[in-house]
Amino acid sequence: MRSASDPASLRAARWGLLAVAAALVFTFPVLAPNAYILSAGVVVANYAVLATSWNFMGGFTGYISLGHAAYFGLGAYGTGLLVTKADVPSFLALVLSGAIVAVLAVPIGIAALRVRGASFVIVSIALVLILLLVFQSWSSFTGGSNGLNVPRPFPDLLRPEHHLVFYYLFAGLLCLALLTWWAVDRSRFGMGLKAIREDEDKAQSLGVPTFLYKLVAFVVSATFTALGGGLYALWFGDLDPIFQFSILVGSYMVLMALLGGIRNLFGPLVGAVIVGSALEYFKLEFGDTQFHLVAAGLLLALVVLFMPDGVLPFIGDQLRRLGPGQSSIREVSAGELLEQNASRGDLPGQGDGVEGRAAPAPSEVTR
Amino acid sequence: MTSPHLVFQSLVLGVLLGGLYALLAAGLTLYFGVMRVVMIAHSAFLILAAYLAWWFHDRTGIDPLLSLAVTVPLFFVAGVLMQRLLIRRLSPVTLTMMSVLLTFAIALVIEGLLGYVFSGTQRRVQLGYSGSSFEVLGARVAVVKLIAFGLAVVALLGLYLLLKRSRLGQALRATIQHRDAAALVGIDTDRVAGYGFGLGLATAAVGGTALALDSTIYPSLHWHWIGPLMAIIVVGGLGSVPGAAIAAMALGILQSLLQLEMGTTWAQTVFYVALFATLMVRPQGFFGGRLAQRF
Amino acid sequence: MSAGQLSAEAVAGRAVEPGLQATGLTKSYGGVCAVNDASVTFHHGRVNALIGPNGSGKTTFFNCATGMIRPDSGQVTYRGRDITRWAPHRVAAAGIGRSFQLCRVFPRMTVLENVLVAARARSLRTLLGGAYDRELVDRARGWLARVGLDHVEALEARNLSYGQQKLLELAGVLMADPETILLDEPAGGVNPALIGRIGTLVRELNAEGKTFLIVEHNMEMVMSLSDHVVVFDRGRPIAEGPPWSVQADPRVLEAYLGV
Numbered sequence: 001m002r003s004a005s006d007p008a009s010l011r012a013a014r015w016g017l018l019a020v021a022a023a024l025v026f027t028f029p030v031l032a033p034n035a036y037i038l039s040a041g042v043v044v045a046n047y048a049v050l051a052t053s054w055n056f057m058g059g060f061t062g063y064i065s066l067g068h069a070a071y072f073g074l075g076a077y078g079t080g081l082l083v084t085k086a087d088v089p090s091f092l093a094l095v096l097s098g099a100i101v102a103v104l105a106v107p108i109g110i111a112a113l114r115v116r117g118a119s120f121v122i123v124s125i126a127l128v129l130i131l132l133l134v135f136q137s138w139s140s141f142t143g144g145s146n147g148l149n150v151p152r153p154f155p156d157l158l159r160p161e162h163h164l165v166f167y168y169l170f171a172g173l174l175c176l177a178l179l180t181w182w183a184v185d186r187s188r189f190g191m192g193l194k195a196i197r198e199d200e201d202k203a204q205s206l207g208v209p210t211f212l213y214k215l216v217a218f219v220v221s222a223t224f225t226a227l228g229g230g231l232y233a234l235w236f237g238d239l240d241p242i243f244q245f246s247i248l249v250g251s252y253m254v255l256m257a258l259l260g261g262i263r264n265l266f267g268p269l270v271g272a273v274i275v276g277s278a279l280e281y282f283k284l285e286f287g288d289t290q291f292h293l294v295a296a297g298l299l300l301a302l303v304v305l306f307m308p309d310g311v312l313p314f315i316g317d318q319l320r321r322l323g324p325g326q327s328s329i330r331e332v333s334a335g336e337l338l339e340q341n342a343s344r345g346d347l348p349g350q351g352d353g354v355e356g357r358a359a360p361a362p363s364e365v366t367r
Numbered sequence: 368m369t370s371p372h373l374v375f376q377s378l379v380l381g382v383l384l385g386g387l388y389a390l391l392a393a394g395l396t397l398y399f400g401v402m403r404v405v406m407i408a409h410s411a412f413l414i415l416a417a418y419l420a421w422w423f424h425d426r427t428g429i430d431p432l433l434s435l436a437v438t439v440p441l442f443f444v445a446g447v448l449m450q451r452l453l454i455r456r457l458s459p460v461t462l463t464m465m466s467v468l469l470t471f472a473i474a475l476v477i478e479g480l481l482g483y484v485f486s487g488t489q490r491r492v493q494l495g496y497s498g499s500s501f502e503v504l505g506a507r508v509a510v511v512k513l514i515a516f517g518l519a520v521v522a523l524l525g526l527y528l529l530l531k532r533s534r535l536g537q538a539l540r541a542t543i544q545h546r547d548a549a550a551l552v553g554i555d556t557d558r559v560a561g562y563g564f565g566l567g568l569a570t571a572a573v574g575g576t577a578l579a580l581d582s583t584i585y586p587s588l589h590w591h592w593i594g595p596l597m598a599i600i601v602v603g604g605l606g607s608v609p610g611a612a613i614a615a616m617a618l619g620i621l622q623s624l625l626q627l628e629m630g631t632t633w634a635q636t637v638f639y640v641a642l643f644a645t646l647m648v649r650p651q652g653f654f655g656g657r658l659a660q661r662f
Numbered sequence: 663m664s665a666g667q668l669s670a671e672a673v674a675g676r677a678v679e680p681g682l683q684a685t686g687l688t689k690s691y692g693g694v695c696a697v698n699d700a701s702v703t704f705h706h707g708r709v710n711a712l713i714g715p716n717g718s719g720k721t722t723f724f725n726c727a728t729g730m731i732r733p734d735s736g737q738v739t740y741r742g743r744d745i746t747r748w749a750p751h752r753v754a755a756a757g758i759g760r761s762f763q764l765c766r767v768f769p770r771m772t773v774l775e776n777v778l779v780a781a782r783a784r785s786l787r788t789l790l791g792g793a794y795d796r797e798l799v800d801r802a803r804g805w806l807a808r809v810g811l812d813h814v815e816a817l818e819a820r821n822l823s824y825g826q827q828k829l830l831e832l833a834g835v836l837m838a839d840p841e842t843i844l845l846d847e848p849a850g851g852v853n854p855a856l857i858g859r860i861g862t863l864v865r866e867l868n869a870e871g872k873t874f875l876i877v878e879h880n881m882e883m884v885m886s887l888s889d890h891v892v893v894f895d896r897g898r899p900i901a902e903g904p905p906w907s908v909q910a911d912p913r914v915l916e917a918y919l920g921v
Contacts, residue, residue, distance in 0.1 A: 064464045066407075066467070066471060111647055112646070114650045115650045118399070118463050118605065121405060121464070122600075123642065123643075123646065126594050126598060126639050129591075129593075133636055137632045183790070187791060188778075188783045188788065188789050188790075188791065189789050189790055190793065191778060192779065194768075194771060194775075199768055201766070202762065202766040203779065204749070204750040206779060207782055207838050211749075248475075258468070290586065293478055294480060296472075296479075297479060298472070300468060300471070301472035304469045304472065305456055305469070460769075
């Protein structure tokens with residue numbers, strides 16, 4: 001991401017890796033031995049879309065939402081209801097419900113973003129709980145706990161073909177989300193968002209309209225999540241409030257993004273592949289026990305405690321340390337810079353840096 | 368139209384419910400006060416305590432109230448340990464966000480383990496006096512509800528006295544108000560924060576036992592509690608114990624009254640409506656202020 | 663205004679134009695008045711200093727003026743424009759940049775990024791355009807060179823020493839191209855040589871047309887650097903004038919010595 005300081009060889013390696021990963025993603029349906037594995041692939045792709053969407057908010061601004069299942073559910077039900085109640089064509093319904101969620105996210109965001117940190121998380125959780133209540137109770141409209149059947153967009157397709165088509169649809173949506181994230185990451189807008197993550201007051205004093213930035217990131221994040229939900233509705237065809245508005249789905253998004261690394265473009269995707277596959281495996285091996293809750297909880301705790309930056313930066317550091325001279329250039333140069341920095345001290349040209357380095361850093365003490 | 372008789376009945380039930388909310392919200396406020404931690408697992412511990420009370424009664428046949436003698440000290444120690452071993456490891460810069468995730472993870476583990484050990488079956492304590500009730504001014508009050516309320520009030524009163532009268536309470540209040548200043552006058556704020564966590568979890572133990580008396584419990588029940596409780600502490604102003612208690616009472620009564628017209632499920636939404644309204648009108652909460660503004 | 667001040671102006675040969683101005687500004691915290699009915703005028707184009715004993719309300723005044731804190735009452739204007747209760751980013755857009763007392767940088771962003779953040783986007787296109795535009799990066803590097811940090815631009819800011827972080831903060835403020843720069847204790851916690859460097863920078867930038875308002879405890883720096891000094895005590899100004907006259911003012915001595 002900070003390509004400005006990367007040596008050419010590392011960049012080449014990165015492109016190579018990206019090409020291999022993309023090739024794997026696109027040939028997966030061919031390699032998948034049966035329809036079950038293929039459907040698991042669709043689930044993982046869906047998780048990847050959700051985690052990447054979540055990362056527009058969590059990664060850029062550092063505002064952790066535990067309730068993104070709300071937009072997943074709204075997108076899914078929006079699409080499903082538009083198809084069943086208003087006879088809107090499937091994919092138009094998908095886009096429309098994305099737009100509806102974007103509009104809804106504005107007042108929600110205004111309320112949630114007025115306060116920082118803790119209250120934001122509380123609101124995000126509350127939102128899922130309230131929507132669960134509403135969608136369960138309002139059964140005349142939503143079908144309630146009986147669920148909502150969404151007709152398939154391609155009724156003629158057989159099951160494996162259905163999975164195949166949706167695998168590529170999810171992959172396409174994922175590409176769109178990743179591209180958007182990448183574009184934001186390198187823009188001035190993204191720079192402002194990252195500044196908010198680091199120090200919101202300071203960013204504002206430098207002229208970043210923090211509230212507006214946060215709101216835009218929030219709406220974009222909610223909209224992509226809703227599109228992921230809508231696509232899920234069309235793929236799975238059966239919606240139940242308990243699953244659509246589940247705190248657990250929201251926490252999976254956080255876990256995946258955090259595990260992969262929220263500062264990285266591909267972090268949430270990697271996290272989704274790891275956690276998603278593990279979840280599917282668990283379901284296959286242990287059936288429907290409560291064990292996946294324990295596993296998800298333990299994993300989340302471990303990541304928060306020991307790897308808050310995620311596996312990608314962690315692995316990256318290890319690789320650079322182990323790798324041959326070529327790939328470790330950046331590390332060396334950073335180390336050299338530090339050294340150089342120490343020897344030149346605070347005042348290049350004046351040669352007096354000792355006191356400056358020894359000076360206390362009250363900013364750390366007071367936090 | 369509902370009769371005034373029914374309204375009075377709901378009012379009484381609302382007060383009884385509000386007492387329990389107030390106790391639990393006070394616990395949440397303690398964690399937030401001492402460490403700036405939003406403890407999502409609070410209600411999971413509540414359900415855990417309820418399960419322990421049920422299990423205790425199921426195994427021994429002794430009144431579940433007696434399980435308090437074990438669960439309260441146990442939860443206190445668990446709280447201290449949790450603060451020492453887990454929360455304190457987090458980087459102070461990102462503490463608020465990361466602690467939410469960590470306590471969320473703990474809640475998931477507790478829910479999962481409860482489901483694993485006790486299965487997802489709904490459980491209920493059956494006591495000799497479970498069905499009995501009496502009348503006050505025309506309102507019918509179940510004995511178990513009154514006991515639960517009594518427990519909550521006694522615990523809340525105990526907490527209040529502890530905070531106001533004891534040295535620990537003084538240290539706790541100082542830490543809540545200004546951690547750095549408290550450290551400067553010689554208070555070991557880290558240790559005090561640990562005790563704050565212990566006390567918070569002890570309220571969950573009391574609340575859980577009270578809950579077990581008159582409710583059907585199941586592992587995922589804690590989600591139904593955490594939402595309202597979170598709403599209460601935001602409305603009350605994060606970090607203010609009296610604010611949380613007042614908000615708890617007010618919202619508990621409101622919920623109970625709304626149940627008459629709207630039914631139980633829709634009445635629950637009153638908490639979320641209050642939460643959003645508070646954030647729109649007065650984001651620092653109605654009774655706190657100073658602390659909430661920073662978050 | 664005192665006669666001494668006017669003559670100092672005449673010597674400097676500059677016209678007096680009000681810059682940042684506060685009228686009856688008040689802010690209290692739970693009964694304690696941090697800023698109490700303060701009316702002050704800082705002049706445009708000069709190096710103004712705001713001094714006073716600890717707890718005299720300097721930083722609170724600073725924060726009220728830049729929108730970080732909402733004052734209870736009173737008015738803040740900048741070059742005739744009412745900016746009372748403006749959000750900090752609007753104050754920044756109006757041409758006022760500021761540093762923080764305890765020096766705040768973005769710890770996990772590189773030194774270069776720390777400066778680039780401050781680049782203002784004037785349209786949606788520039789907002790969504792690249793943050794690493796050649797022109798922008800050149801400008802950012804220019805400011806980094808100016809404060810002497812160009813050799814560490816690729817480091818994350820948290821790896822810098824405290825003194826370097828102060829310089830970095832200044833470079834960020836300058837990148838936003840403000841007319842007026844508010845510095846909260848620029849000399850606090852840094853070594854004497856660096857204080858000298860910051861002083862030189864302030865003088866140079868002032869000659870290039872930047873107005874300064876400096877809150878500072880280091881009297882030597884204040885006296886050698888500023889054209890105009892305002893002394894705060896108990897939340898309001900008690901004296902003002904050129905450094906030499908303030909230094910001799912009995913009220914100032916009283917406030918500092920607590921007689």
